[in-house]
Amino acid sequence: MGASGNMIDVAWSMLPEYLGQHVLISAAAIAIGFLVSLPLAVAASRLSWLRGPALAFASIVQTVPGLALLALFYPLLLALSSFTQDAFGFGFRALGFLPTLLALTLYSMLPVLRNTVTALDEIDPAVRTAALGVGMTQWQSLVTVELPLAAPVIMAGLRTAAVWVIGAATLSTPVGQTSLGNYIFTGLQTENWVFVLFGCVAAALLALTADQLLSLAERGMARRSRPRLLVAAVGLAAIVGASLYVQSDGAARPAIVGTKSFEEQYILGALIGERLERAGYRTARRDGLGSTVIFHALEAGDVDVYVDYSGTLWTTAMKRADMPGRKAVLDRLSSWLAKRGDGYVGALGFENAYAFAMRRDRAKALGIETLADLAAHAPQLKIGGDFEIFSRPEWNGVVKAYGLRFAVRRQYQANFMYGAVANGDVDVISAFSSDGRIAQYDLKILGDPKHALPPYDAVLLVSPRYAHDERFLAALRPLVGAIGLAPMQRANLMVDRDKDKATAGQAAAMLEAAIPR
Amino acid sequence: MTPMIALDSVSLSYDGGARFAVRKVDLEVPAGRFLALIGESGSGKTTALHLMNRLLEPDEGRICIDGADVRSAEPAALRRGIGFAFQAVGLFPHMNVAENVGITPRLMGWPQDRIAQRVDELLALVRLPPAQFRERFPAGLSGGQQQRVGLARALAAKPRIMLMDEPFGALDPLIRDDLATEYRAIHDALGLTTVMVTHDVTEAFLLADTVAVMREGRIVQTGPPGELIASPADAFVRAMIETPRRHARRLAEAMDIRG
Numbered sequence: 157m158g159a160s161g162n163m164i165d166v167a168w169s170m171l172p173e174y175l176g177q178h179v180l181i182s183a184a185a186i187a188i189g190f191l192v193s194l195p196l197a198v199a200a201s202r203l204s205w206l207r208g209p210a211l212a213f214a215s216i217v218q219t220v221p222g223l224a225l226l227a228l229f230y231p232l233l234l235a236l237s238s239f240t241q242d243a244f245g246f247g248f249r250a251l252g253f254l255p256t257l258l259a260l261t262l263y264s265m266l267p268v269l270r271n272t273v274t275a276l277d278e279i280d281p282a283v284r285t286a287a288l289g290v291g292m293t294q295w296q297s298l299v300t301v302e303l304p305l306a307a308p309v310i311m312a313g314l315r316t317a318a319v320w321v322i323g324a325a326t327l328s329t330p331v332g333q334t335s336l337g338n339y340i341f342t343g344l345q346t347e348n349w350v351f352v353l354f355g356c357v358a359a360a361l362l363a364l365t366a367d368q369l370l371s372l373a374e375r376g377m378a379r380r381s382r383p384r385l386l387v388a389a390v391g392l393a394a395i396v397g398a399s400l401y402v403q404s405d406g407a408a409r410p411a412i413v414g415t416k417s418f419e420e421q422y423i424l425g426a427l428i429g430e431r432l433e434r435a436g437y438r439t440a441r442r443d444g445l446g447s448t449v450i451f452h453a454l455e456a457g458d459v460d461v462y463v464d465y466s467g468t469l470w471t472t473a474m475k476r477a478d479m480p481g482r483k484a485v486l487d488r489l490s491s492w493l494a495k496r497g498d499g500y501v502g503a504l505g506f507e508n509a510y511a512f513a514m515r516r517d518r519a520k521a522l523g524i525e526t527l528a529d530l531a532a533h534a535p536q537l538k539i540g541g542d543f544e545i546f547s548r549p550e551w552n553g554v555v556k557a558y559g560l561r562f563a564v565r566r567q568y569q570a571n572f573m574y575g576a577v578a579n580g581d582v583d584v585i586s587a588f589s590s591d592g593r594i595a596q597y598d599l600k601i602l603g604d605p606k607h608a609l610p611p612y613d614a615v616l617l618v619s620p621r622y623a624h625d626e627r628f629l630a631a632l633r634p635l636v637g638a639i640g641l642a643p644m645q646r647a648n649l650m651v652d653r654d655k656d657k658a659t660a661g662q663a664a665a666m667l668e669a670a671i672p673r
Numbered sequence: 674m675t676p677m678i679a680l681d682s683v684s685l686s687y688d689g690g691a692r693f694a695v696r697k698v699d700l701e702v703p704a705g706r707f708l709a710l711i712g713e714s715g716s717g718k719t720t721a722l723h724l725m726n727r728l729l730e731p732d733e734g735r736i737c738i739d740g741a742d743v744r745s746a747e748p749a750a751l752r753r754g755i756g757f758a759f760q761a762v763g764l765f766p767h768m769n770v771a772e773n774v775g776i777t778p779r780l781m782g783w784p785q786d787r788i789a790q791r792v793d794e795l796l797a798l799v800r801l802p803p804a805q806f807r808e809r810f811p812a813g814l815s816g817g818q819q820q821r822v823g824l825a826r827a828l829a830a831k832p833r834i835m836l837m838d839e840p841f842g843a844l845d846p847l848i849r850d851d852l853a854t855e856y857r858a859i860h861d862a863l864g865l866t867t868v869m870v871t872h873d874v875t876e877a878f879l880l881a882d883t884v885a886v887m888r889e890g891r892i893v894q895t896g897p898p899g900e901l902i903a904s905p906a907d908a909f910v911r912a913m914i915e916t917p918r919r920h921a922r923r924l925a926e927a928m929d930i931r932g
Contacts, residue, residue, distance in 0.1 A: 280761075280763070280766075282759070282761035282762065282763035283763045283764075283765060283766070284763075285728070285759065285761075285763055286757075286759075286762070286763025286764070286765070286823075287763075287765070288728060288748075288749075288752065289726070289728070289752060289757035289759070289763070289827075290752070290753075290757070290776050290777045290780070290826060290827075291749050291750070291752040291753030291754075291777050291780050291781075291830075292749060292776075292780060293747075293749045296749075296780065301765055301767075304767050305765075305766065305767055
């Protein structure tokens with residue numbers, strides 16, 4: 157009770173920023189979508205060659221899952237940005253507002269497009285003939301007769317678009333746009349159901365409010381009632397205005413702390429943010445970024461500081477397949493980063509390695525100690541992994557080194573994996589070595605005698621913008637070598653456990669207290 | 674004297690020349706004349722009418738209004754000077770009666786008070802008491818009332834020409850006869866030049882000064898009703914005018930028996 161009450165307080169404190177951002181991105185997407193769809197629909201209703209392609213395009217966009225649509229714009233914009241950088245000497249931010257705006261704008265187009273085309277089609281041909289007969293130009297006929305007659309149906313389309321966009325905007329968190337989705341994504345990763353519920357309810361209420369105000373405007377138009385239109389316009393303007401006010405609160409761009417989508421990252425993000433704030437920097441968070449997206453984001457300046465893992469950078473960013481050992485990987489990584497102009501602060505002291513884990517009793521019963529032992533039993537076993545592991549080079553390395561083949565392969569949200577192996581849904585999981593639940597569920601980590609898995613030292617990276625900012629680096633340096641595996645596991649468990657669940661901020665404070673001054 | 678409307682060898686095909694909706698049509702309508710275009714469905718009468726105010730453009734030939742080629746003006750500007758009324762009426766459902774009637778003057782930029790005054794004049798002319806009808810919407814009017822509003826709308830900008838396509842076709846016989854008679858009076862009072870398309874031969878003979886008969890895109894015969902009755906150009910025209918003649922005969926017989 158106390159804990160969830162505390163969670164609600166924390167959730168409320170984030171509401172102005174999350175809701176404000178959500179409103180602004182949605183309003184911008186709906187407005188631009190409407191301004192593009194309306195003329196396109198008018199053109200499509202007049203030009204038969206355009207109608208098919210326009211409607212088909214909008215329908216196809218609609219069939220792309222919202223999350224995928226958002227994700228696709230990131231590499232597209234990144235490529236475009238590096239092109240404009242080369243060709244014209246300026247780039248732009250490929251993460252956050254822009255990809256979200258483009259994806260949501262596309263997403264908003266179908267209902268307005270389809271409703272407008274249908275409404276214009278259904279206008280009585282006699283009315284069109286009469287409009288020309290009384291001496292209207294095509295344009296006058298459109299503006300004074302056809303669009304007013306189509307307005308109620310167009311408005312209904314706009315309402316649908318608004319509800320869709322407000323819903324889909326909750327998916328913008330992984331591409332770095334703050335929204336009410338931050339509650340949902342963070343909550344899902346840390347099993348904080350209060351957050352998840354809070355985000356869902358807030359997004360639903362916002363969608364409902366927008367729908368009601370637009371419906372008021374629709375009735376105002378249909379009955380030509382000025383008061384209704386006025387109330388609707390004032391209501392919508394007030395929501396957007398308040399959001400703008402909340403966002404304009406503060407001038408310069410804050411230093412952006414990025415995190416990947418699991419609890420350890422949120423804790424370290426809170427720890428880093430707190431340190432930078434104390435050093436006098438204004439900070440903002442980009443939470444739940446994709447594992448490889450986040451490194452591109454750092455180099456593009458969309459994220460200023462975050463914690464990555466040496467093995468991940470070694471295999472995915474540096475594209476190395478050899479395993480020269482823990483120390484050598486760190487050395488080569490730091491010089492590789494320096495050459496690219498990225499800042500490398502150092503290793504924090506613990507490793508969060510991919511490690512294959514089984515229930516201790518099950519491993520004992522089968523006589524499995526290492527991955528080499530596992531190979532013989534694998535064809536009868538089920539393996540569970542997070543969303544990334546099976547497509548990562550590390551997996552291919554392990555499979556090749558030990559000749560692993562499993563009967564069944566399942567993918568989980570990272571924090572459901574541990575429960576799945578504990579209750580026997582799967583036999584083996586690709587665990588993370590710093591996760592507190594390994595100890596909680598008494599799991600056995602299987603040995604890697606062939607060293608097929610690279611080392612995964614947690615390393616602190618800084619964007620080129622701050623790579624030479626001494627005050628910035630000085631605020632972070634005390635973290636280097638200061639966080640051991642045991643404290644990190646304890647901190648992770650504080651956030652993961654079901655009873656007395658702590659926030660990432662509280663776990664970060666616990667880590668901070670243990671750092672030598 | 675220049676005719677008010679003149680068609681000079683006008684042709685139009687909807688299928689690139691395979692078949693012609695209107696073929697080499699010559700027609701002259703002097704100022705002040707009431708001309709009825711009659712013929713079966715598909716004979717090209719509506720097409721001929723739509724060519725006069727550029728709702729359609731001909732493939733060949735020349736159309737002049739008051740001596741000037743219609744192509745010398747913007748279509749919208751041309752149509753503002755020509756009244757147009759048709760069977761489906763096409764009142765604008767989102768505008769009230771006064772806004773519907775005042776639309777062409779509004780497009781021409783008349784001042785508000787002059788439009789309001791003109792709307793009242795016209796509603797009185799078509800016998801709809803202005804105070805009672807000004808604010809009403811088309812959906813709340815009977816068929817006859819809608820056609821009266823349509824007529825008022827066509828006359829609003831003081832056109833010298835009226836083009837009408839089966840304007841009374843959808844009305845009850847009694848209302849239809851009333852309205853047709855009223856319109857003929859308006860035509861005379863305002864000194865209009867009227868072209869009316871109809872497939873009702875009796876209506877054409879009773880209202881028009883001149884009747885033009887169309888068949889398969891061509892004009893077969895043009896002349897005053899009396900001339901058509903006295904000397905039909907061919908068997909087709911003869912058959913056409915036979916119908917009202919037979920009706921009249923039977924009606925007379927029926928009345929004789931009752932009387």
